[in-house]
Amino acid sequence: MNEIEIEQIIHSKRKTIAIEVTDRATLIVKAPYFVSKVAVNKVIEKHKSWINKRIAIAKTIEKPSSKGFVSGESFLYLGRTYRLFIVYAQEEPFKFDNAFYLREDMQPFAKDIFINWYRNEARKFISERVNYYSNLAGIKYNKVKITSAMKRWGSCSRERNLSFTYRLVMAPIFVIDYVIVHELCHIIEHNHSKTFWEHVKVILPGYKNARAWLNEKGQMLVI
Numbered sequence: 559m560n561e562i563e564i565e566q567i568i569h570s571k572r573k574t575i576a577i578e579v580t581d582r583a584t585l586i587v588k589a590p591y592f593v594s595k596v597a598v599n600k601v602i603e604k605h606k607s608w609i610n611k612r613i614a615i616a617k618t619i620e621k622p623s624s625k626g627f628v629s630g631e632s633f634l635y636l637g638r639t640y641r642l643f644i645v646y647a648q649e650e651p652f653k654f655d656n657a658f659y660l661r662e663d664m665q666p667f668a669k670d671i672f673i674n675w676y677r678n679e680a681r682k683f684i685s686e687r688v689n690y691y692s693n694l695a696g697i698k699y700n701k702v703k704i705t706s707a708m709k710r711w712g713s714c715s716r717e718r719n720l721s722f723t724y725r726l727v728m729a730p731i732f733v734i735d736y737v738i739v740h741e742l743c744h745i746i747e748h749n750h751s752k753t754f755w756e757h758v759k760v761i762l763p764g765y766k767n768a769r770a771w772l773n774e775k776g777q778m779l780v781i
Contacts, residue, residue, distance in 0.1 A: 562609060567598060574749055575601045578709075579612035581777050615774065625781050627668030633658060634779065635679070637730025672781055673706075673724065680704045680727035687731075687738050688720060695761050697742045711737045711772065714744035728779040729772070736768030 565584035569591045575598060576588040587598055602609065625631055629644045635654075642658040644665060651664045652671050660668055681704045688702050700718040707713075707723040714720055720741050726734055739761045747754035758765050 562602060562606070562613070564598075564602075567595070569593070576750070577602065577605060577609065579609060579616055581616055583613045583616040585609065612773070625669075625672075627660065627665060627672075633672065633781075634728035635676075636683075636727065637733070669781060676727055676781075677704055677706075677724040680722065680724040683727055684722050684734065684738065687735060688742070691735070691739055691742055691761065695739075695742060697745050699742065699745060711776070712741040714741040714748075716748075718745050725779040725781075729776075732764075733768045733771050736762055736765050736772075739765065 563584045565580060565582070565586055567587045567589060569589055572588060572590055574590070575593060578586040578588070580586060585602070587602070589598055625633070627642065627644075629642060631642045632639045633642060634640075640654070640657050642660060644662050645659050646662050648659060648661045650659075651661050652675065653659050654675070658672075660671070664671060681702075684704065685702050688699065691697075692699055698718065699720050701720070703719060703721045704724050705721050707721070708725075710723065711726055712720065712722045720738075722737065722741070726737055736758075739758055743754055743757040743761070747757060762768070
């Protein structure tokens with residue numbers, strides 16, 4: 559495995575081995591407690607072609623720089639780009655109206671203000687979409703939680719609780735729908751087996767386009 563760098567192996571109660579290619583072109587491996595390093599290397603070797611393709615993409619993608627909360631800076635919302643304007647004569651500290659408007663005295667707190675706004679929007683929008691696809695597919699969930707996760711777009715617990723990072727609301731709607739359906743399908747299949755992907759495909763036939771978008775552009779969904 560000399561040409562593929564394993565950044566971390568995370569052991570847990572999971573039943574299968576999962577491989578994640580980071581934006582640093584390294585691997586994070588998630589494996590059951592009982593799995594040896596030899597077994598992990600065999601899985602990596604088996605999927606070497608796919609891993610090398612993902613690493614090549616990671617190396618060519620320009621990493622986004624930190625946002626500057628100044629007039630003219632752009633921010634994503636539901637897949638579209640909107641400009642930020644720093645204003646002086648505005649009653650509200652912050653508002654969105656086909657652009658972002660931040661009152662000048664709030665500029666030192668801009669990042670927290672944006673994160674809170676995204677979290678609120680994610681809570682409303684994602685909850686509505688989860689409810690829609692839950693009814694469409696007949697898959698019952700318990701509750702929806704919005705997190706600040708930086709490594710995962712979503713997750714599903716054994717108690718049927720669904721979690722999604724607030725960053726997801728920056729993505730196009732078809733991408734948000736894919737992550738929602740992905741986690742809903744984990745309620746009935748707690749793995750990434752062929753059966754799991756068949757469930758996803760029935761609900762979202764074009765899910766591969768959304769998955770490809772996340773793999774290629776997901777690093778843009780940051781503040």
